[in-house]
Amino acid sequence: MAIEVRNxxxxxxxxxxxxxxxxxxxxxxxLALLGPSGSGKTTLLRIIAGLDWPDAxxxxxxxxxxxxxxxxxxxxxxxxxxxxxxxxxTVFENVAFGLRVQPRAIRKDEASIRARVxxxxxxxxxxxxxxxxxxxxxxxQRQRIALARALAIEPRxxxxxxxxxxxDAKVRKELRQWLRTLHSEIHVTSIFVTHDxxxxxxxxxxxxVMDKGRIEQIGTPGDVYDNPATAxxxxxxxESIVLPVDVSGGSVRLGGRPLNIAANGAASGASxxxxxxHDMQIGPAGTGALExxxxxxxxxxxxxxxxxxxxxxxxxxxxxxxxxxxxxxxAGEIVGLQPRRYRIFAAQD
Amino acid sequence: MSTETGLVTSPTQLRAYAPAADLxxxxxxxxxxxxxxxxxxxxxNLRTEPGPIRFVIIALAVTxxxxxxxxxxxxxxxxxxxxxxxxxxATLAEPEALSAIRLTxxxxxxxxxxxLVFGVIAAWAxxxxxxxxxxxxxxxxxxxxxxxxxxxxxxxVLLFGAQGFFGPWLQSHDIHxxxxxxxxxxxxxxxxxxxxxxxxxxxxxxxxxxxxxxxISLGASGLQTFFxxxxxxxxxxxxxxxxxxxxxxxxxxxxxxxxxxxIRGETNTMPLLVEILYNEYQFVSSFAIxxxxxxxxxxxLVVKTVLERRLDEGQPPSGD
Numbered sequence: 001m002a003i004e005v006r007n008x009x010x011x012x013x014x015x016x017x018x019x020x021x022x023x024x025x026x027x028x029x030x031l032a033l034l035g036p037s038g039s040g041k042t043t044l045l046r047i048i049a050g051l052d053w054p055d056a057x058x059x060x061x062x063x064x065x066x067x068x069x070x071x072x073x074x075x076x077x078x079x080x081x082x083x084x085x086x087x088x089x090t091v092f093e094n095v096a097f098g099l100r101v102q103p104r105a106i107r108k109d110e111a112s113i114r115a116r117v118x119x120x121x122x123x124x125x126x127x128x129x130x131x132x133x134x135x136x137x138x139x140x141q142r143q144r145i146a147l148a149r150a151l152a153i154e155p156r157x158x159x160x161x162x163x164x165x166x167x168d169a170k171v172r173k174e175l176r177q178w179l180r181t182l183h184s185e186i187h188v189t190s191i192f193v194t195h196d197x198x199x200x201x202x203x204x205x206x207x208x209v210m211d212k213g214r215i216e217q218i219g220t221p222g223d224v225y226d227n228p229a230t231a232x233x234x235x236x237x238x239e240s241i242v243l244p245v246d247v248s249g250g251s252v253r254l255g256g257r258p259l260n261i262a263a264n265g266a267a268s269g270a271s272x273x274x275x276x277x278h279d280m281q282i283g284p285a286g287t288g289a290l291e292x293x294x295x296x297x298x299x300x301x302x303x304x305x306x307x308x309x310x311x312x313x314x315x316x317x318x319x320x321x322x323x324x325x326x327x328x329x330x331a332g333e334i335v336g337l338q339p340r341r342y343r344i345f346a347a348q349d
Numbered sequence: 350m351s352t353e354t355g356l357v358t359s360p361t362q363l364r365a366y367a368p369a370a371d372l373x374x375x376x377x378x379x380x381x382x383x384x385x386x387x388x389x390x391x392x393x394n395l396r397t398e399p400g401p402i403r404f405v406i407i408a409l410a411v412t413x414x415x416x417x418x419x420x421x422x423x424x425x426x427x428x429x430x431x432x433x434x435x436x437x438x439a440t441l442a443e444p445e446a447l448s449a450i451r452l453t454x455x456x457x458x459x460x461x462x463x464x465l466v467f468g469v470i471a472a473w474a475x476x477x478x479x480x481x482x483x484x485x486x487x488x489x490x491x492x493x494x495x496x497x498x499x500x501x502x503x504x505x506v507l508l509f510g511a512q513g514f515f516g517p518w519l520q521s522h523d524i525h526x527x528x529x530x531x532x533x534x535x536x537x538x539x540x541x542x543x544x545x546x547x548x549x550x551x552x553x554x555x556x557x558x559x560x561x562x563x564x565i566s567l568g569a570s571g572l573q574t575f576f577x578x579x580x581x582x583x584x585x586x587x588x589x590x591x592x593x594x595x596x597x598x599x600x601x602x603x604x605x606x607x608x609x610x611x612i613r614g615e616t617n618t619m620p621l622l623v624e625i626l627y628n629e630y631q632f633v634s635s636f637a638i639x640x641x642x643x644x645x646x647x648x649x650l651v652v653k654t655v656l657e658r659r660l661d662e663g664q665p666p667s668g669d
Contacts, residue, residue, distance in 0.1 A: 051562050071565045078566040084559035088581040098567035101577070146563075153567055 001062035001156040001189050002027045003048060008057030010043055010213075017043040018054065019213035025157075025191060030183045032204035033193045036236065040213040041193045045159050048191070049078045061156060077155030077188075081162040083142040085134035091145050092130040095120055098153035120148040123182070140171040144178075151186070160192035164199065172196075176203050197237050201225060209233050231345035234274040241280060241319045243273040243310075247344060254310075260289040266344035275339040277322040282306070282329070288336030292319070297329045304329065308337070425643050428636035440634040441641070448614045449622040449638065452530070456605075456618060457598040460537040464594050468545025469587070473579075475546075476553030477561070490546050493539055502536050502607025509535075528610030533618065536604040541594045548590035549583055552660075556582055585659040592656065596649045600642060 003025040010018040018040045025031050033041040046052040048059055050071030059066040066074055085094050095117045099108055108116065121127035124144040134142055143163060150158060163179070164172040180203050183190055194200050200207045201221040209216045209224055209232075217229040228234035235242065246253045250263045252273065259273075285291060292308040295318065299305075303322045306329050310317040321337070323329065398406070430437050440446060471490060475483060493501060508514050509526040519526060526532045560582065564574040580587075602620040609616040617625065619638050626635035 049566055051566065071562075072568050072570060074566075075568070076566060078563065080559055080563060082559060084563040086560055086563070086578055086581075097564065097569070097577070101564070101567065101569040101573045149563075149567065 003157060003189065003191070004058075004060045005044070005048065006058040006060075008044065008047060008054045008059070010040070010047065010052065010054045016213045018047070021057070021213070021215055023208060023215065023218070025189060027189055028187050029189055030180070030203065030205045031191045032200035032207045033191060033210060034195070034197060034200040034207050034237075035210035035216075036195060038212075039210040041195075041208075041210050042161055044210075045161055045191060045193050048157075049076045049159050050074050051078070075153060075156050077150030077153065077158040079143070079146050079150050079158070079160040079163050081165045083134070083139075083146045083166075085142055085146055085149070087134050089133075090130065091121070091126070091132050091134070091137070092117055094134065094145060095149045095152050097149060116152065120152055123151070123186075124148045138171075139167045140175055143167065143175065147182075151188075155188060158188050158190040160190065162193055162195070165194070165196075172199070179203060201237070209236065211236070228274075228343065231272055231274065231348065234343055234345065239277045239320075239322075241275045241277060241321070243275075243317070243319075244347065245271050245273045245344065247271045252344065254290070261339060261342065264344060267346055270347040271344050272347050273339075273342055273344055275342045277305075277320060278303070279339060279341045280319075280321045281338045281340050282321060282323050282327055283336040283338060285334040285336055288338035290337040290339075292335060292337060294329050294331055294333045294335060296331055299325060308335065310337075422643060425636055425639050428632055429640040431636075432633050436633055437637050437640075440631075440637045443634070445614050445617070445622065446634070446638060449617045449619045450641070452533070452615075452617065453599050453619045455530070456534050456537050457595055459534045460541050460598045461591055461595050463538050464542055464545050465587070465591060467542065468549060468590060468594075469583075471546045472549035472553055475550050476556075477558050487550075490543055493541070494543050498540050498601065498603030499607055501539050502604035505532055505536050505539075505604075505608050527608055528612065528616060530616070532608040533605050533616060536608045537598045537601050540601050540604045541597045544594035544597065545587065545590035548586050548593070552583055552586040553579075585656055589653065589656045589660060592649060592652055596645065599645060 003023075005021060005023040008018050008021045009016070021040070021044060023044070033044060035041045043052060047054050048061075048066070050066065050069065050073075053067070061074065061076070086097065089097070096113050099113045099116060102108075117130075118127060121130055124147060126141060126144055126148070129137060129141060129145070134145070137145065143166075147160075147163075160179075164175050167175065176199055179192075192203070201224075204221065206218060207221055207224050208218045211232045217224055217233045219227070219229075224233060224237055228237060234240055243254055245259065246269070247263050247266045248268045252259045252261055252263050252266075252271075254273070281288070290310060292310040294306050295309050296307040297304055302325060304325055304327075306321045306323055308319055308321055310319060329335070441450075471486070474480075475487060475490075506513060506527060509519060509532060510516050511520065511527075513527075515526075526535070560578050561574050564578045565571075569577065599618075600620055601618075602624075605618055606621055606624075609618065609621060611617060611621060611625065613625075619642055623635050623638045623642070626632075626638065
């Protein structure tokens with residue numbers, strides 16, 4: 001089911017959690033809401049679910065006005081960060097809950113409920129835990145049960161609030177893949193909230209980057225990584241080198257010294273130069289737009305990370321560069337640096 | 350009078366400091382919890398003191414307990430049975446005693462029922478919602494604990510007495526509140542109100558609202574959410590509050606004494622009867638009734654221990 005959010009405003013006292021947010025989610029999408037804490041992503045999710053109400057704006061699910069219905073009538077599957085499993089019920093009863101509370105007229109008989117729960121437990125591969133209590137499960141198992149419980153009501157959309165946030169790194173990785181696979185099987189329109197960019201980029205079809213109650217960029221994982229629309233997105237996603245520069249009439253200056261790079265149409269004034277760590281090419285001294293002294297080199301995996309003190313930067317500007325392992329680097333060596341790809345954004349404030 | 354007021358003023362943790370069944374003057378068992386506050390953690394591994402010091406401390410505690418708790422309890426039962434078991438049973442079968450037992454049970458049922466409903470509602474409101482005046486409401490719930498029960502009783506005299514606020518109106522409609530069962534019930538409800546609410550608030554606050562939100566998003570109605578999710582989650586805490594509420598309702602002396610009027614066979618509860626009989630030198634009868642209250646205290650204590658264990662586990666036992 002498609003979801004459309006129009007001009008949503010939500011304030012908590014003077015704090016604007018959501019500041020005129022518009023969002024369209026297509027049928028069958030797996031969308032990530034990505035942002036730092038306090039960016040409003042969870043609030044947006046809760047408003048779509050009906051667990052919070054906006055001060056202004058509209059929400060429609062499959063063309064219907066969702067705000068006209070309460071959370072219990074929206075048929076939205078919601079998965080909580082801390083699982084929120086019913087602690088006094090077995091796993092089986094947790095999953096069956098949504099089926100048991102249906103109005104008598106449409107409630108399934110006991111045999112069908114049992115069959116459906118069994119089917120869902122099979123789907124999340126935990127049928128052998130049916131008679132356990134939530135306290136007897138691991139975090140990853142709890143979250144899969146929470147998902148099975150949400151799916152029991154055949155939700156029109158599935159909303160996941162930091163679904164893997166409370167799990168350790170290894171389980172998180174496994175569950176990510178598992179969620180992707182599951183989504184490609186059941187194909188229900190899903191939105192998940194995360195502050196973990198890797199999670200968003202790895203799992204979602206599209207990523208919505210949020211900050212301070214606003215949407216900064218919506219795009220495919222490739223888009224938001226390669227073509228960040230704003231300084232915030234560039235800084236938030238992936239590791240970036242950020243240098244304060246001045247743009248005037250097409251030339252870019254760092255600490256008063258002109259840099260041999262094009263302004264790419266950036267407006268004049270105080271700006272910030274963003275370069276991905278791996279997009280800074282290291283060459284011999286005297287080549288490249290920047291120059292610096294290697295301070296320290298650490299090697300791991302396919303890369304080596306060099307700390308370089310820039311010449312001509314304000315004070316001792318130290319940047320970290322990811323270089324391929326085949327380029328020999330020595331501490332103390334003077335190197336030339338040339339950004340292969342970069343972006344210039346106007347500096348805020 | 351009741352010694353627990355100082356103990357339960359802690360705003361968050363009634364459980365850790367809750368008084369045992371407070372059975373007032375007649376039952377020295379009520380002093381038990383005062384002498385021996387329940388340790389919050391079990392300090393099995395804390396062997397910091399040398400052996401002799403440990404021995405002295407333990408001996409002191411045991412001696413103190415024996416003198417102030419066990420001894421009075423033994424005295425109550427010894428006095429009650431001093432003329433033999435036949436005399437004991439005969440004195441309990443007297444109409445006055447039966448009437449007092451009946452009245453005490455009636456008042457306990459009424460006040461526990463009312464406080465169960467109001468306590469759950471109050472705790473629900475405080476734990477699950479934010480609203481202006483919340484702090485005030487929490488303070489208000491504690492009021493019966495911080496006011497002397499005699500004053501609580503007097504308030505009802507001032508309200509419903511012949512010279513009281515509603516007195517003339519009540520008289521003209523021939524409704525008897527004071528010196529009658531309704532007055533006793535009202536005073537008891539007032540005095541015992543905090544128990545249920547107080548034992549639920551920390552529990553409900555700790556549990557938060559996520560399970561309720563999950564239930565609602567799964568399509569449950571408000572009532573379904575309450576009976577299927579909220580209530581099962583608080584049931585041990587609720588039972589705990591009800592238990593303490595009941596013990597206090599049956600044992601309440603001060604407030605009830607002020608509003609009861611001491612009409613024999615009509616408005617005397619068990620604690621009141623104990624005092625009257627004692628003052629009339631009917632020691633066997635007096636201590637027989639007292640022994641019933643003491644037994645209630647012992648039962649309450651056992652059940653309370655079981656419930657506390659349940660509460661600490663916070664989970665149903667595994668494998669059932």
